Amino acid sequence: MDGWMGRRLRIDLTNRKHEVETLSVDYCRKWIGGRGFNSDVVYHETKQGMDPYDPDSPLCFASGSLSGTFAPTSGRTVGSARSPMTCSTMGTNIHGHGDTNMGGSFGPMLRYAGYDQLIVKGKADGPIYLYINDDKIEFRDASHLWGMHTKKATNILLDEIGDHDVRITIIGPAGENLVRFACVINSFSSAGGRTGIGAVMGSKNLKAIVVNGSHPVTIADPDAFKKECLSLRRKIYHSEAAIRHRALGSLELFDGGNSIGINAHKNCSTGYMEGLEEAYSSAKWNREYLFRRKACWSCPVACGRYTYIKEGKYAGFHGGGPEMESLCNLGPRIDSVDIPGVTVMCGLANELGMDTISAGAALSWTMEAFEKGYITEKDTDGIRLEWGDVEKSMEVLRMIANREGFGDILAEGNIRVAEKLNIGMDIVPHCRGLEHISVDPRIALGFSLGYAMSTRGSDHLKNYSCLEFPGLAENLKDRVNEVLSEETAKKFWDTFPEELHLVDTKPELCTWSERNKCVADLVGCCCDPIASWGTAGTWKEAYAPMLKSATGVGLTDEEIFNAAERTICIERAHWLREGSGKQDDTHIDRYFDKPVVDGPFKGLKIDREDWAWAQQEYYKLHGWDDAGFISEEKAKELGVPEIIPDLESGKKIFLKWIQENASARGRK
Amino acid sequence: MGNIDQKSIIIDVDKCTGCHGCEMACSLQHFDLCSPRYSRIRIQEFRDVNTFVPVTCQACKDAACIKTCPMNARVRLDNGAVVTNEERCIGCKTCIFSCRFGAIFMNPKTNLPMSCDLCEGDESGPWCVEACTMQKALLFLDQKEAVKVKSREWAGIVKKDFTLPGEGDELEFKDSGYGSSKE
Numbered sequence: 001m002d003g004w005m006g007r008r009l010r011i012d013l014t015n016r017k018h019e020v021e022t023l024s025v026d027y028c029r030k031w032i033g034g035r036g037f038n039s040d041v042v043y044h045e046t047k048q049g050m051d052p053y054d055p056d057s058p059l060c061f062a063s064g065s066l067s068g069t070f071a072p073t074s075g076r077t078v079g080s081a082r083s084p085m086t087c088s089t090m091g092t093n094i095h096g097h098g099d100t101n102m103g104g105s106f107g108p109m110l111r112y113a114g115y116d117q118l119i120v121k122g123k124a125d126g127p128i129y130l131y132i133n134d135d136k137i138e139f140r141d142a143s144h145l146w147g148m149h150t151k152k153a154t155n156i157l158l159d160e161i162g163d164h165d166v167r168i169t170i171i172g173p174a175g176e177n178l179v180r181f182a183c184v185i186n187s188f189s190s191a192g193g194r195t196g197i198g199a200v201m202g203s204k205n206l207k208a209i210v211v212n213g214s215h216p217v218t219i220a221d222p223d224a225f226k227k228e229c230l231s232l233r234r235k236i237y238h239s240e241a242a243i244r245h246r247a248l249g250s251l252e253l254f255d256g257g258n259s260i261g262i263n264a265h266k267n268c269s270t271g272y273m274e275g276l277e278e279a280y281s282s283a284k285w286n287r288e289y290l291f292r293r294k295a296c297w298s299c300p301v302a303c304g305r306y307t308y309i310k311e312g313k314y315a316g317f318h319g320g321g322p323e324m325e326s327l328c329n330l331g332p333r334i335d336s337v338d339i340p341g342v343t344v345m346c347g348l349a350n351e352l353g354m355d356t357i358s359a360g361a362a363l364s365w366t367m368e369a370f371e372k373g374y375i376t377e378k379d380t381d382g383i384r385l386e387w388g389d390v391e392k393s394m395e396v397l398r399m400i401a402n403r404e405g406f407g408d409i410l411a412e413g414n415i416r417v418a419e420k421l422n423i424g425m426d427i428v429p430h431c432r433g434l435e436h437i438s439v440d441p442r443i444a445l446g447f448s449l450g451y452a453m454s455t456r457g458s459d460h461l462k463n464y465s466c467l468e469f470p471g472l473a474e475n476l477k478d479r480v481n482e483v484l485s486e487e488t489a490k491k492f493w494d495t496f497p498e499e500l501h502l503v504d505t506k507p508e509l510c511t512w513s514e515r516n517k518c519v520a521d522l523v524g525c526c527c528d529p530i531a532s533w534g535t536a537g538t539w540k541e542a543y544a545p546m547l548k549s550a551t552g553v554g555l556t557d558e559e560i561f562n563a564a565e566r567t568i569c570i571e572r573a574h575w576l577r578e579g580s581g582k583q584d585d586t587h588i589d590r591y592f593d594k595p596v597v598d599g600p601f602k603g604l605k606i607d608r609e610d611w612a613w614a615q616q617e618y619y620k621l622h623g624w625d626d627a628g629f630i631s632e633e634k635a636k637e638l639g640v641p642e643i644i645p646d647l648e649s650g651k652k653i654f655l656k657w658i659q660e661n662a663s664a665r666g667r668k
Numbered sequence: 669m670g671n672i673d674q675k676s677i678i679i680d681v682d683k684c685t686g687c688h689g690c691e692m693a694c695s696l697q698h699f700d701l702c703s704p705r706y707s708r709i710r711i712q713e714f715r716d717v718n719t720f721v722p723v724t725c726q727a728c729k730d731a732a733c734i735k736t737c738p739m740n741a742r743v744r745l746d747n748g749a750v751v752t753n754e755e756r757c758i759g760c761k762t763c764i765f766s767c768r769f770g771a772i773f774m775n776p777k778t779n780l781p782m783s784c785d786l787c788e789g790d791e792s793g794p795w796c797v798e799a800c801t802m803q804k805a806l807l808f809l810d811q812k813e814a815v816k817v818k819s820r821e822w823a824g825i826v827k828k829d830f831t832l833p834g835e836g837d838e839l840e841f842k843d844s845g846y847g848s849s850k851e
Contacts, residue, residue, distance in 0.1 A: 068692075068702060068703075069692060069696070069702040070689070070692040070693055070696045070702055070799070072689075075687075105688070108688075112703060112704070112705075151716065154716075155716055164712070164713055164714075164715075165704070165713070187715060188715045188716060214703075214705050214776075215703065216695065216699070216701040216702060216703030216705070216706055217701060217702045217703060218700075218701045219696070219700060219701055219702065222696065222700035222701075225696070226696060226697070229696075230798070233798075233799070233801070234801075236802075237801045237802050242802070243802075246802055246803075291718060292682070292685070292718050292719070293685045293803070294685055294686060294718050295685035295686060295687035295689075295803075296687065297687060297688055298687055298688060298689050298692050299687050299689070300687065300689055300799065300800075300801065300802045300803070301802060302685035302687060302802070302803060304685070306718035318717070318718075320718065
């Protein structure tokens with residue numbers, strides 16, 4: 001088979017056995033790769049109500065169908081499992097789909113070893129690591145690595161194996177101790193952060209996965225493939241956005257951050273922070289702390305940073321990162337302008353193996369809870385977290401990773417902390433139990449809708465509707481007109497640039513963006529060229545031609561599009577099976593009731609009626625019913641009729657909950 | 669290389685980001701497939717300190733591989749590149765061990781040594797250099813140009829100390845391509 005490796009590797013940790021499964025061309029065409037393969041397995045091999053830490057719950061890693069080729073930005077890998085982090089309004093014991101997209105070079109090496117996907121099940125009887133060397137699979141003891149930080153452990157593994165070309169995905173102490181927002185780290189500092197995939201790995205006693213491969217990825221039509229790769233590469237080389245991104249990294253988003261409200265200041269209570277542009281100036285950061293750039297596999301841009309701090313309190317620190325989201329969630333979110341301190345804290349989170357966004361959320365929630373008087377030192381073993389206290393924050397991060405004292409409680413993720421202590425539920429900005437990223441949902445309504453509808457809980461990367469930002473829309477006018485219907489596009493331009501704060505055009509824009517982003521995840525490419533810079537065109541112009549010529553099975557645009565829709569649908573079905581539909585597609589009351597308090601967007605909030613309209617419009621565009629459930633026809637149309645019984649039983653749970661909840665509300 | 673006008677691949681280690689795009693380009697160009705093991709340029713990684721060293725044939729003027737090959741199978745092409753004549757080669761690997769750079773690799777298809785042919789016959793020049801357009805860790809230049817580019821670049825860094833501050837703060841990153849611009 002060309003383009004795909006055509007095999008997946010199943011690992012049974014309990015019995016220390018492995019099995020190679022051949023993938024048919026039809027299967028590959030149906031799911032394309034990456035996120036598609038994973039979502040399929042995670043849905044079909046888990047059951048309703050299953051514990052994410054159940055040994056039988058699969059942990060999957062898959063690289064896209066263009067990973068490990070000359071296709072630019074094709075180094076992305078998706079890790080998926082039933083998420084221990086996410087939950088529903090119906091209860092924190094209800095879990096759903098979880099996945100995380102990471103860069104680095106783990107996925108491509110997995111393909112060179114001959115596998116499109118790796119599925120890990122079972123639980124080892126002690127700490128082990130997995131060594132995949134083409135067809136040779138070894139289960140090796142990892143007790144000497146247990147408890148170790150990610151960088152040190154990776155170094156030891158490299159020496160132990162004696163080949164510096166192997167790729168390692170590893171968890172830190174946070175993953176071992178089942179911190180619900182633990183991440184996996186590959187290639188030293190490329191993190192797959194969200195939804196607690198690291199904790200799932202920890203629950204299987206699996207410290208690391210080492211991959212070494214020697215097979216090539218074959219290409220069906222090399223001449224066409226070469227031409228398309230070069231043309232897309234040249235588009236990227238000469239795009240202003242890519243050049244800026246290379247020069248400044250994702251940190252460039254800080255520069256205009258206040259003007260579009262994308263800084264999660266003080267626990268996401270506002271998207272504006274006084275003096276942020278000076279303190280977090282990306283040019284300044286790069287001048288003072290950038291040692292050298294780092295790139296994911298086959299990416300010409302290299303937006304990744306590698307930090308080296310030359311002087312001051314943290315002199316001598318060096319490590320991968322930070323990205324904008326990490327810096328923002330551990331910086332402005334806790335109201336700190338101590339740039340080197342926050343940079344080091346991002347590095348510490350990587351070392352401990354925890355998601356920087358949820359870690360920042362845990363810290364900032366505690367800070368706000370202290371400010372509001374919800375908790376006192378009595379609850380936190382004498383530690384008082386004040387806004388902007390970087391040093392104490394680092395101490396708390398360590399406590400979380402090792403589950404010591406108050407850290408043991410925080411390690412459960414904000415929503416469960418608030419539930420356990422029975423306080424501060426109103427100050428947990430989340431959807432489906434996963435905390436918000438840095439964009440204020442009251443300001444950018446497309447992102448806001450994206451957070452709520454995202455199939456892995458609040459996150460922008462499932463529904464990357466960057467076109468709503470006036471700056472980008474202005475540069476890509478044709479794109480806006482192309483992806484929106486005529487009527488909606490007219491509405492868009494009539495209200496421009498205020499459309500950012502209006503829901504009118506958002507259901508349509510989000511639906512398109514969601515599929516656009518999903519194709520990037522299926523082929524294993526980065527979403528930046530087709531979404532946030534948009535300079536490479538949409539998925540149709542950028543990734544589809546390469547995919548077609550690499551695989552040579554006559555894929556059509558429609559097929560790729562349907563695969564994306566199918567993937568979104570199966571992830572959604574994972575939630576619907578649990579009964580989590582419309583009731584979870586929303587935000588906390590803060591964003592409906594309390595307007596933005598400062599900055600250029602003072603006074604904005606989400607209108608409940610607008611929201612209800614947007615929700616229904618969005619469902620209609622996907623072919624879902626008014627409760628957010630996938631219709632029977634839609635499931636059949638997408639070729640996944642097997643989900644219909646699950647949807648029916650899920651609907652029953654949903655209706656029962658709605659009924660009970662309505663009567664409970666009536667009593668109040 | 670006898671001719672001063674002959675171009676070769678110039679490597680600037682400080683600019684390499686470890687993307688392995690050059691390997692992908694090389695294997696695709698020569699074998700119509702993608703794999704680091706099929707590439708004639710390879711990145712040696714020191715990821716714990718984010719340092720990456722691209723290794724490829726330097727087409728030495730006084731090439732050890734040519735001198736040590738018992739079969740005279742290491743030959744110089746018109747473009748200056750030194751490659752293996754597979755018809756003569758007996759696969760003894762003497763060239764591999766005599767190369768100071770470790771820049772001769774095994775061809776997995778024929779199991780004979782292979783090294784960079786500077787994409788001979790391709791008008792657009794070596795593909796690895798094309799893949800590195802943005803980072804400029806690989807350049808395809810003749811000796812005169814190479815020296816000039818390097819001195820110009822160094823002068824650009826020094827220049828900052830003598831010009832007015834403020835303007836084009838971010839542009840300086842774009843131009844120099846250097847990470848730590850202060851040094």
